[in-house]
Amino acid sequence: MSPALRLERVACLRGGRLLFEGVDVTLGPAEALVVTGPNGVGKSSLLRIAAGLLRASAGTVTREGKVALADDALALDEEQPLGRALGFWGRIDGGAPAAALAATGLEALAAVPVRWLSTGQRRRAGLARLHAAGAPIWLLDEPGNGLDADGLAMLAGLVAAHRAAGGLVLAATHLPLDWPNTGGLAL
Numbered sequence: 371m372s373p374a375l376r377l378e379r380v381a382c383l384r385g386g387r388l389l390f391e392g393v394d395v396t397l398g399p400a401e402a403l404v405v406t407g408p409n410g411v412g413k414s415s416l417l418r419i420a421a422g423l424l425r426a427s428a429g430t431v432t433r434e435g436k437v438a439l440a441d442d443a444l445a446l447d448e449e450q451p452l453g454r455a456l457g458f459w460g461r462i463d464g465g466a467p468a469a470a471l472a473a474t475g476l477e478a479l480a481a482v483p484v485r486w487l488s489t490g491q492r493r494r495a496g497l498a499r500l501h502a503a504g505a506p507i508w509l510l511d512e513p514g515n516g517l518d519a520d521g522l523a524m525l526a527g528l529v530a531a532h533r534a535a536g537g538l539v540l541a542a543t544h545l546p547l548d549w550p551n552t553g554g555l556a557l
């Protein structure tokens with residue numbers, strides 16, 4: 371099945387405030403869209419609506435394919451070495467933690483406890499978790515935060531490879547993400 375993500379006339383009301391309305395997003399295999407906008411405009415809320423974690427106050431959301439969300443919440447056991455923490459999810463998702471570590475440049479840190487990782491290493495670990503989830507629909511919330519120049523290049527390569535394999539990407543960012551053939555949506 372080809373992955374697809376569609377948001378039609380979506381609105382978001384939070385804390386009694388209308389953040390946005392009338393948002394349309396249509397993504398199919400190999401496509402990507404980057405959502406930009408100032409702090410607090412509702413970028414993360416939009417991604418959570420796309421993930422099914424937050425209800426849209428109006429409009430419809432259609433997902434065809436498994437979804438993986440990477441945000442600030444690192445869903446890895448802080449007490450475990452990184453390789454073992456990823457392996458836990460690999461057994462559930464059926465993904466390949468070793469390949470995910472290699473793809474994110476973290477092979478040398480497999481034995482390091484998650485709680486010892488630096489800011490940029492934690493971001494990479496979140497991307498490794500995403501990679502190992504084996505989901506065709508990637509939702510990336512501020513994926514470039516904390517990454518150095520090499521990290522940003524690694525992220526761009528990860529996204530390009532995911533798209534080349536037929537995956538799709540919806541990202542939200544306040545940093546410029548220089549991804550080729552990528553649509554933009556200003557909230």
Ligand SMILES: Nc1ncnc2c1ncn2[C@@H]1O[C@H](COP(=O)(O)OP(=O)(O)OP(=O)(O)O)[C@@H](O)[C@H]1O
Nearest residue numbers: 384385389407408409410411412413414415416544
């Ligand atoms: N649980 C909540 N209840 C009520 N309001 C909320 C809740 N969570 C977030 N908000 C509000 O929703 C608005 C949008 O938040 P959101 O995190 O989606 O913005 P954002 O564009 O991703 O911001 P940033 O660039 O700072 O990450 C903010 O004003 C925030 O205070």
